[in-house]
Amino acid sequence: MSADTLTQLRTEVRAWMADHLRGRFEPLRYRGNAGDGDAFPELRKEWERELAAGRWTCPGWPEEHGGRGLSVAEQVVFQEEYGIAGGPGRMGHIGEGLMGPTLIAFGTQEQKDRFLPGIRAGTEYWCQGYSEPSAGSDLGNIRTRARQDPSTGDWHVSGQKVWTSLAHLSDWIFVLARCEEGSVGRNGLVFLLMPLDQPGVEVQPIRQIGGGAEFNSVFLDDAVAKPEHVVGKPGEGWKIAMALLGFERGISTLGQQMAFAQELDLICAIARENGASRSPAMRQRIAKAWVGLRAMRYLAMRVLSEDTSEEARRERLGYKYHWSNWHRDLGKLAMDVMGTEANLVGGDLRRERLQQLFLFSRADTIYGGTNEIQLNLIAEQGLGMPREPRGGLG
Amino acid sequence: MDLVFNDEQRFIREEARRFLADKSASERVRQTVNAGTGFDAGLWSAIAGELGWCAMAVPEAHDGLGLGKTELAILMEAAGERLAAVPLWSTICAGVPLLLAVASDEARQHYLPRIAAGEIAVAVAWGNAGAVDPLSATAVVAEATEAGYRLGGRVAQVIDLEAADVVLVPARLGEDLALFALERDAGHEVRRLETLDGTRQIGELTMRGLAVCAQSRLDGGAYTGRDVAGAVATAQLGLAAEQVGAARGVMDVTLAYVAERVQFGRTIASFQAVKHRCARLEVDLAEARALVYGAAATLEAGLGAETAREVSAARALASDLLFRASEEAIQLHGGVGFTWEYDPHLYFKRAQAACSLLGSPEDHLAVIAAGMFEEGAAA
Ligand SMILES: Cc1cc2nc3c(=O)[nH]c(=O)nc-3n(C[C@H](O)[C@H](O)[C@H](O)COP(=O)(O)OP(=O)(O)OC[C@H]3O[C@@H](n4cnc5c(N)ncnc54)[C@H](O)[C@@H]3O)c2cc1C
Numbered sequence: 001m002s003a004d005t006l007t008q009l010r011t012e013v014r015a016w017m018a019d020h021l022r023g024r025f026e027p028l029r030y031r032g033n034a035g036d037g038d039a040f041p042e043l044r045k046e047w048e049r050e051l052a053a054g055r056w057t058c059p060g061w062p063e064e065h066g067g068r069g070l071s072v073a074e075q076v077v078f079q080e081e082y083g084i085a086g087g088p089g090r091m092g093h094i095g096e097g098l099m100g101p102t103l104i105a106f107g108t109q110e111q112k113d114r115f116l117p118g119i120r121a122g123t124e125y126w127c128q129g130y131s132e133p134s135a136g137s138d139l140g141n142i143r144t145r146a147r148q149d150p151s152t153g154d155w156h157v158s159g160q161k162v163w164t165s166l167a168h169l170s171d172w173i174f175v176l177a178r179c180e181e182g183s184v185g186r187n188g189l190v191f192l193l194m195p196l197d198q199p200g201v202e203v204q205p206i207r208q209i210g211g212g213a214e215f216n217s218v219f220l221d222d223a224v225a226k227p228e229h230v231v232g233k234p235g236e237g238w239k240i241a242m243a244l245l246g247f248e249r250g251i252s253t254l255g256q257q258m259a260f261a262q263e264l265d266l267i268c269a270i271a272r273e274n275g276a277s278r279s280p281a282m283r284q285r286i287a288k289a290w291v292g293l294r295a296m297r298y299l300a301m302r303v304l305s306e307d308t309s310e311e312a313r314r315e316r317l318g319y320k321y322h323w324s325n326w327h328r329d330l331g332k333l334a335m336d337v338m339g340t341e342a343n344l345v346g347g348d349l350r351r352e353r354l355q356q357l358f359l360f361s362r363a364d365t366i367y368g369g370t371n372e373i374q375l376n377l378i379a380e381q382g383l384g385m386p387r388e389p390r391g392g393l394g
Numbered sequence: 395m396d397l398v399f400n401d402e403q404r405f406i407r408e409e410a411r412r413f414l415a416d417k418s419a420s421e422r423v424r425q426t427v428n429a430g431t432g433f434d435a436g437l438w439s440a441i442a443g444e445l446g447w448c449a450m451a452v453p454e455a456h457d458g459l460g461l462g463k464t465e466l467a468i469l470m471e472a473a474g475e476r477l478a479a480v481p482l483w484s485t486i487c488a489g490v491p492l493l494l495a496v497a498s499d500e501a502r503q504h505y506l507p508r509i510a511a512g513e514i515a516v517a518v519a520w521g522n523a524g525a526v527d528p529l530s531a532t533a534v535v536a537e538a539t540e541a542g543y544r545l546g547g548r549v550a551q552v553i554d555l556e557a558a559d560v561v562l563v564p565a566r567l568g569e570d571l572a573l574f575a576l577e578r579d580a581g582h583e584v585r586r587l588e589t590l591d592g593t594r595q596i597g598e599l600t601m602r603g604l605a606v607c608a609q610s611r612l613d614g615g616a617y618t619g620r621d622v623a624g625a626v627a628t629a630q631l632g633l634a635a636e637q638v639g640a641a642r643g644v645m646d647v648t649l650a651y652v653a654e655r656v657q658f659g660r661t662i663a664s665f666q667a668v669k670h671r672c673a674r675l676e677v678d679l680a681e682a683r684a685l686v687y688g689a690a691a692t693l694e695a696g697l698g699a700e701t702a703r704e705v706s707a708a709r710a711l712a713s714d715l716l717f718r719a720s721e722e723a724i725q726l727h728g729g730v731g732f733t734w735e736y737d738p739h740l741y742f743k744r745a746q747a748a749c750s751l752l753g754s755p756e757d758h759l760a761v762i763a764a765g766m767f768e769e770g771a772a773a
Contacts, residue, residue: 268766268767271767272767277763277767280760283759283760283763283767284756284759284760284763286763286766287710287759287760287762287763287766288710288759290703290707290762290766291685291707291710291711291759291762292681294685294688294704294707295681295682295684295685295688295707295711296681297688298397298684298685298687298688299680299681299684301397301684301688302397302398302684305396305397305398306398307398307399309399309404311680311683312398314676314680315680315684318673318676318677318680318681319680321673321674321677322677322680322681372670374673375669375670375673375674376666376669376670376673378673378676378677379669379670379672379673380669382673382676383649383669383672383673383676384649384653385649385652385653385663385664385668385669385672386660386661386663386664386669388666389664
C-alpha cells in the first residue's frame with residue numbers, strides 16, 4: 001500500500017463526509033456511540049442509507065460481497081476520517097462488523113444472498129442475542145431452548161435474552177440457544193437467525209443510567225427460526241458465536257480513538273477557560289490522559305498488524321482492557337475539570353457531551369467481556385496461569 | 395509508520411536476549427552486586443568487542459553500522475531485562491548522541507570509530523542527572539588558557555564514571571556551553587560511590603583547576619540546550635526501553651514463582667487476586683512498550699515538540715511500570731521476596747534508581763502538560 005493511495009483515500013473520505021454529514025444530518029455529529037445507541041434512531045438509519053449510496057457501508061468486505069475490499073490500513077484511514085468528521089455511531093455496526101463477516105465465513109450461499117445485501121444497503125438491521133439473565137460473563141450458561149419440529153424442520157425457540165442493544169430498532173436477531181436437551185456449557189448450542197417481527201417475540205426496552213434505552217429484554221415464546229437460518233451445524237453454536245466476536249478486532253475502535261482525542265481536546269479547552277489548567281494536580285491528570293491516548297494509538301497499530309509474535313498475541317488480549325479503562329477514566333476527568341458546572345444538565349452542548357461521556361463510558365468495561373473477564377483471559381491465555389475453577393451452582 | 399519489527403530487528407532482539415540470558419544471569423549479576431563495582435568488565439568486553447553492540451549506534455561514516463532508534467531500544471530493552479551491569483546506556487544512548495549533536499568533525503572522527511570498535515566506553519557528566527533536561531544545571535566551569543582550558547567543579551553523580559574510558563563533560567565557558575572529553579589519565583578525580591542499585595555504577599567527578607589541552611574541547615563552537623535536545627531525547631528513550639525490559643524481567647521472575655508456590659492446596663497463580671495483578675501489569679507493559687517503540691519511530695524521523703512529549707510519555711509510563719512490577723514481585727513472593735537470596739530486590743532497587751534519573755514521572759507529566767497548555771493544541 002503506497003502512502004499516496006492512503007492519502008488519496010483520506011482526502012476522498014474527508015470530502016465525502018464534509019459533503020454529506022450536514023444539513024439534516026447535522027444533529028448526528030458525535031452522537032449514537034456506545035451507550036448512546038438510541039439517539040436519533042430514524043435519522044441514523046437514513047444516514048446509513050446515505051453511507052450506502054456512497055458505498056461507504058461495509059468498505060472492508062470483499063468486493064464480491066459488495067464491499068470495497070479495503071485493506072486494514074485503508075479501513076483505519078476510513079475510520080479515522082469518519083471519527084474526525086464526528087460521524088455518528090453506526091446503526092448498522094452489528095450487521096456490518098459482526099453478522100456480515102460471520103456469514104461470509106460460515107454462511108451458506110443462500111444465507112449470503114439473502115442477508116448481505118440488506119446489511120450493505122442499510123435496509124436491514126441486526127442485534128445480538130447472546131446474554132441472558134443467567135448467562136452474562138458465563139455465556140456458556142445459556143438456557144434459551146431451541147427444538148426442531150421434525151415435520152416442518154422449523155426451530156421453535158423459547159427463553160429470554162437481555163441487554164440486547166438496539167433490538168427495538170432492529171429487524172433480525174442472531175440467537176445463541178441450547179438445541180440438545182441436557183447439554184451443558186459450550187456443547188449443544190445452535191446459532192440461529194430470527195426475524196424480530198413475529199408473534200413469539202416481545203421486545204421490552206430497559207432504561208439505562210443515561211436515561212435513554214439503547215438495550216432491551218427480548219422475550220422468546222415459541223418464536224420460530226426457519227431451518228435454512230441456522231449458521232453452521234446444530235451443536236456448533238459456540239464455535240460460530242466465538243468466531244463472530246473474533247471479527248471485532250478493533251478496527252472500529254481506531255475510529256473511536258479519533259473521537260477520544262476530540263473528547264480530550266474538549267476537556268483541555270474547558271480547562272483553559274475555567275482555569276483548571278492552572279491546577280498542578282489537574283495538569284498531571286490531563287497529561288496522563290494524553291500519555292494513555294498516545295500509547296493506545298501505537299498499541300492499536302501493533303494489535304492490527306500481522307505480527308505473530310508472542311508479544312503481539314498478549315497485546316491483542318490486553319487492548320480492550322486498556323482502551324476501555326482509559327476511556328472510563330477520561331469520563332471522570334471531564335467531570336472533575338468542569339467541577340460544580342457538571343452538576344447541572346441541559347443547555348450547554350459541550351457540557352452535555354462530556355456528561356454523556358462520563359455516564360456512557362461506564363458500559364465500556366462491562367460489555368464485550370467485563371474488566372474482570374478480560375483480566376482472566378489475559379492471565380490464562382496470555383500468561384499461561386491456571387483457569388478459574390467452576391462452581392456447582394446454576 | 396510500521397511498528398512491527400523487521401527480520402533484522404527480530405534477529406538482533408533474539409540474539410541479544412539469548413546472549414544475556416546466559417551471560418547476565420542472576421548469579422552473574424549478583425557477583426557484580428556483591429563485589430560492589432556496579433560493573434561487569436567481562437560482560438562489557440563481550441558486548442562492546444565481540445558482539446559489536448556499540449557499533450550499531452555509530453553512523454557508517456564513522457565505521458559503525460548506523461542503525462536506528464528502534465534497534466537502540468531493542469538492545470536497551472534486552473539489557474534491562476537482565477539488569478546487565480555494563481555502561482551500554484551511557485555509551486550508546488547518552489555519549490554517542492551527544493557527540494553526534496555537538497562534536498566537531500575532527501572530534502567525532504577521533505572518538506566514534508573507537509566506540510564502534512568497542513575500544514572505549516563513554517560516560518556523560520550531566521550537570522543534573524535527576525532533571526528532565528540534565529544539562530540545565532552545569533556546575534563545571536571552564537576557562538580558556540594559553541595552552542587550552544582549565545576545568546573546575548564537581549559533578550555529584552556520574553553514571554558509569556569509573557567504567558568509562560572517556561568522560562564527556564559539559565561545562566560553562568563564560569556565557570556559553572562547551573563540551574570536554576577527559577580520558578583516563580587526564581588528572582581528574584574519580585570517586586566510586588556506594589549505590590542502592592548495585593547493578594549500575596555511580597561516581598563523583600572532581601576537577602580542581604584541571605589543565606586540559608585545546609583538543610579536549612569537542613564542540614566546534616558554543617552550543618545551546620536546543621542543539622542537544624535530540625541527544626537528551628535519545629538518552630531518555632534508551633532509559634525507558636531499559637525500564638520496560640527490566641519490567642519484563644521481573645514479571646517473568648514473578649510468574650515463574652507463583653506457578654510453583656503452593657498454598658491452600660493449589661498454586662498461588664490460581665488465585666484470581668494474583669492472576670489479575672499479573673494481568674494488569676501485562677497490559678501496562680504492553681502500553682509502555684508500544685509507546686517506547688512508537689516514540690523511537692517518531693524520534694527517528696526527527697525531533698519536534700510532539701516527539702519530545704512522546705519520549706517524556708514513554709519515560710513516565712516506563713518508570714511507573716517498572717516500579718509497580720518490582721514492588722508486586724516482592725509482594726507476590728511473600729517472605730522470600732524480602733530476602734537477599736531471591737531476585738526481586740535487584741529489580742526493585744533498579745526501579746527506584748532508574749525512576750530518579752532524567753526526571754521523575756511527575757516531572758515528565760509536567761513537561762507534557764506545559765506542551766499541551768502553553769505551547770499549543772492537545773491531542
Ligand atoms: C451497554 C451494554 C450493551 C450490551 N449489549 C449487548 C448485546 O447487544 N447483546 C448481548 O448479548 N449482550 C449485551 N450486553 C451484555 C454484556 O455482554 C454483559 O452485561 C456482560 O457480558 C456481563 O454480564 P452480566 O451483565 O451478566 O454481569 P455478570 O456476569 O453477572 O458480572 C457481574 C460482575 O461479576 C464479575 N464476574 C463475573 N464472572 C467473574 C469471574 N469469573 N471472575 C471475576 N469476576 C467475575 C463481572 O466482572 C462483573 O463485575 C450489553 C451490556 C451493556 C452494558
